[in-house]
Every structure is written in structure tokens, then in C-alpha cells.
Amino acid sequence: MCAYFPEVTKIQYEGPDSKNPLAFRHYNPDEVVEGKKMRDHFRFAVAYWHTMRGTGADPFGPGCAVRPWEGPVDDVENAKRRVKVAFEFMEKLGVGYYCFHDRDVAPEGATLTESNKNLDAVAKVLKEEQQRTGIKLLWGTANLFSNRRYMHGAATSPNADAFAFAAAQVKKALEVTKELGGEGYTFWGGREGYQNLWNTDMKREMDHLGRFMHLALDYKKKIGFTGQFYFEPKPKEPTKHQYDFDVANCINFLRAYGLGDQIKMNIETNHATLAGHTVHHEIEYAASQGYLGSIDANSGDLLLGWDTDQFPTDVYMTTSIMYALLKWGGFTTGGLNFDAKVRRESFEPVDLFHAHISGMDAFAHGLKIAAAIRADGTLGKFVKDRYSSWDSGVGSEIESGKATFESLETYMLDKGDATPNTSGRQEMIEHLINRFV
Ligand code: XLS
Ligand code: NI
Numbered sequence: 001m002c003a004y005f006p007e008v009t010k011i012q013y014e015g016p017d018s019k020n021p022l023a024f025r026h027y028n029p030d031e032v033v034e035g036k037k038m039r040d041h042f043r044f045a046v047a048y049w050h051t052m053r054g055t056g057a058d059p060f061g062p063g064c065a066v067r068p069w070e071g072p073v074d075d076v077e078n079a080k081r082r083v084k085v086a087f088e089f090m091e092k093l094g095v096g097y098y099c100f101h102d103r104d105v106a107p108e109g110a111t112l113t114e115s116n117k118n119l120d121a122v123a124k125v126l127k128e129e130q131q132r133t134g135i136k137l138l139w140g141t142a143n144l145f146s147n148r149r150y151m152h153g154a155a156t157s158p159n160a161d162a163f164a165f166a167a168a169q170v171k172k173a174l175e176v177t178k179e180l181g182g183e184g185y186t187f188w189g190g191r192e193g194y195q196n197l198w199n200t201d202m203k204r205e206m207d208h209l210g211r212f213m214h215l216a217l218d219y220k221k222k223i224g225f226t227g228q229f230y231f232e233p234k235p236k237e238p239t240k241h242q243y244d245f246d247v248a249n250c251i252n253f254l255r256a257y258g259l260g261d262q263i264k265m266n267i268e269t270n271h272a273t274l275a276g277h278t279v280h281h282e283i284e285y286a287a288s289q290g291y292l293g294s295i296d297a298n299s300g301d302l303l304l305g306w307d308t309d310q311f312p313t314d315v316y317m318t319t320s321i322m323y324a325l326l327k328w329g330g331f332t333t334g335g336l337n338f339d340a341k342v343r344r345e346s347f348e349p350v351d352l353f354h355a356h357i358s359g360m361d362a363f364a365h366g367l368k369i370a371a372a373i374r375a376d377g378t379l380g381k382f383v384k385d386r387y388s389s390w391d392s393g394v395g396s397e398i399e400s401g402k403a404t405f406e407s408l409e410t411y412m413l414d415k416g417d418a419t420p421n422t423s424g425r426q427e428m429i430e431h432l433i434n435r436f437v
């Protein structure tokens with residue numbers, strides 16, 4: 001193995017008392033929790049755009065990251081070398097999946113033909129490295145937001161040529177994702193939204209987005225790509241209103257445009273909070289509607305109002321995610337993709353390890369806590385009892401569709417009133433959860 005990270009060896013599980021920062025205290029890939037190995041609960045993925053392409057740039061200055069493997073020009077040779085770095089990193093970390101945008105892995109050329117050629121050349125190395133290591137592609141996607149041509153959006157641009165270019169780009173990205181055995185493909189809106197309603201034909205833009213996704217589904221079928229399609233909600237940034245606002249909004253969009261059962265949600269923590277939700281809410285909503293797909297794991301900062309994409313280290317939050325995942329049966333095609341970046345001040349290559357280790361461990365810790373809460377059973381029983389009026393009598397008549405407005409009126413005339421019968425016990429429940437955290 002070549003060594004772009006010479007100071008790091010394979011990260012090991014050392015147990016909760018370890019003081020070694022380059023070790024897992026909780027993530028023990030083969031440990032079984034609720035009948036499933038940890039690695040299969042999480043299906044951790046590295047996000048190529050942040051981990052391999054992030055420089056730490058912000059609106060106030062360029063990136064400070066030191067990446068000794070980066071050459072002076074962003075050409076195909078450089079991109080190929082970067083693939084080797086990425087796979088050494090993932091191997092040492094012990095992550096089984098990665099995700100990428102077309103333009104993260106290979107440089108955009110002067111023409112579409114050249115860009116496609118570049119992508120093919122790098123995809124060849126990605127495939128070799130996948131075969132060498134057994135690391136797989138969780139999902140691919142296309143960058144439809146960085147290039148100037150997409151300044152007004154891609155599928156929702158007022159310029160039909162931008163739509164056409166985006167279609168060509170997604171066509172190619174689907175082919176490459178299929179070639180690499182990708183288990184999914186993600187649509188995140190990029191600049192699909194508006195900055196100003198006065199100059200926007202919202203109805204037409206949304207119709208175009210619906211059309212775009214139908215075309216993608218048609219092509220998916222045509223080439224026999226069997227990966228799962230995901231739609232990733234985000235309420236704002238870069239536009240002030242993104243059409244894929246939140247899970248509820250996305251599900252409505254998919255159903256309204258006849259895409260309902262073919263696309264699932266890729267839920268991102270920081271996007272949930274930007275929408276005024278918790279990630280727990282977004283998972284519950286998606287899963288309850290049959291749309292739980294994958295998760296972009298990161299976290300925001302309470303005091304900063306944008307998509308800071310920090311690594312998730314809050315165990316209370318990871319516990320809520322893992323509790324919801326256990327409740328809904330976990331991932332099928334999806335996984336936990338660290339759509340997260342190291343801070344500008346964390347400029348050394350080793351910080352990439354610290355960041356992922358802290359995220360993976362926070363999730364493993366959260367999983368153990370969530371499983372303990374479930375094993376204890378007090379919370380589950382409380383919720384079950386809280387709804388017990390629906391298990392028999394008038395409740396079960398309503399749920400089974402037997403009750404009518406007339407029968408319910410008769411019932412209530414006879415009974416007299418609906419008396420609240422149980423306390424919500426929020427404070428007791430929060431205190432109970434702290435017993436495990
Ligand atoms: C940006 C999104 C993006 C998607 C993939 O905020 O999270 O990274 O996950 O295009
Ligand atoms: Ni994301």
C-alpha cells in the first residue's frame with residue numbers, strides 16, 4: 001500500500017476506555033446489535049466532494065487545507081492520483097462506501113465530449129480501486145450547480161439549453177454510476193429554486209423538474225440501472241427557496257408528478273434544521289410514508305444560520321437517528337454518508353481521520369444507546385399505552401373504517417364527553433432518555 005497518510009495505520013476498535021484519538025471507542029464493525037452487525041446498520045460512506053475536494057474555503061477567504069497529493073493543475077492525472085488517496089483513506093478508516101458527483105472525481109473539460117472522456121478515464125481507476133479494496137459506491141450524482149451555465153438552475157432554468165445540458169450530464173452520470181455498481185443515485189436540487197418570485201414562473205419551473213426526473217427514470221430503465229433513486233431535500237441555500245424544501249414538500253412533489261413510488265428520500269441533518277425540523281422529524285415523516293432511503297449525516301451549528309456541514313458528534317442527535325432507524329427496520333439500499341467537512345482551521349490531512357472517526361463513533365454510541373432504550377422497553381410501552389384507546393372499542397372501529405360520523409355522534413351522545421385520560425409525561429420521558437445517554 002502506498003502511503004499518502006504515512007502516520008496513520010488501520011483504525012482499530014479499542015473500546016470505550018481508549019484514549020487513542022485515532023481509534024474507535026464504540027464503532028466495532030462486527031459487533032452485533034439487535035441481530036445485525038454494526039457495519040450493516042450504518043453502511044458508512046465518505047463524501048468525495050468534501051473529503052477529497054474540500055479546501056476549507058469560505059466567503060471570507062480561500063481554503064487553507066494542506067493536501068500534499070494535489071498537483072499544481074487539476075488534470076486527469078491529478079484526479080487519478082487523488083482516487084488512490086481516497087481509497088487509502090477509506091481502507092484505513094474501514095468505511096465500506098463512498099459517494100461522488102461527476103465533477104468531484106474528474107475535471108470538467110472544455111466541451112461535453114471532453115468532460116465525458118475525463119470522467120471515463122477516472123472512473124476506470126475508481127473501478128480498479130473498488131475491485132482491489134471491496135469498497136463500493138453507495139450513490140453517484142451530477143454537479144448541476146457549479147458551472148456558470150447553471151446560474152439560474154438546471155432543470156428549472158428559464159433557459160431550455162441549461163435543461164438539455166443537465167440532461168446530458170445526468171445521462172452520463174447514470175451510465176458511470178451503473179458501471180461502478182452504484183447502489184443508488186441522488187438528485188439534490190442544486191440551484192433548482194428561485195431568488196425572486198417577481199421574475200419567476202414557478203409553475204413552469206416545477207413542471208420542468210418533474211419532466212427532468214421522468215426522463216431520468218426512463219433512461220434508468222433503458223440502461224437497466226437497478227440502483228435506488230433518491231431526492232434530497234434542502235429548504236434554502238444557494239437559492240432562497242429550493243423546490244426540494246423538506247421531506248413533506250418532496251413527497252408531495254413526487255406524488256403530484258407521478259414519480260411517487262420510484263424515488264426515496266436522502267435526508268440530510270443540516271438541511272432538516274434549516275427547514276425548521278430535526279433530522280428525527282424528517283426520518284419519521286419519510287419512513288411513515290414509505291420514503292426512507294438514505295441519510296447525509298452531518299450537523300449544523302445552532303448559532304450559525306447556514307449549511308455548515310459539520311461532522312455529527314452530538315450523541316443525543318445520533319441516538320435519535322438510530323432509534324428511528326431501528327424502529328423502521330434500518331436501511332435497505334441507503335447508508336450514512338458523511339456529507340460533512342472539516343473546519344477551515346483543521347487543515348492537516350490527519351484531521352480527515354479525526355473527523356470521520358468522531359462521526360462514526362458518535363453513531364455507534366448512539367446505536368448502543370438506542371438499542372438499550374428499546375431493550376429496556378419503558379419508552380416503547382409508554383407510547384403503546386398512550387395510544388391504547390385505539391386498540392379496541394371506538395378507536396379500533398375508526399381505524400378499521402367501520403365508524404361513521406353518525407355512529408360516532410351516537411357514541412358520544414351516550415358517553416357525554418371525551419376526558420383526557422393520560423398525561424404526555426414529556427419531562428419524565430426526557431429524564432428517562434438521559435438515563436441511557
Ligand atoms: C448540498 C448537498 C449536496 C448533496 C449532493 O448541500 O448536501 O452535497 O448531498 O449533491
Ligand atoms: Ni447532501
Ligand code: NI
Nearest residue numbers: 268307309339
Ligand atoms: Ni448539504
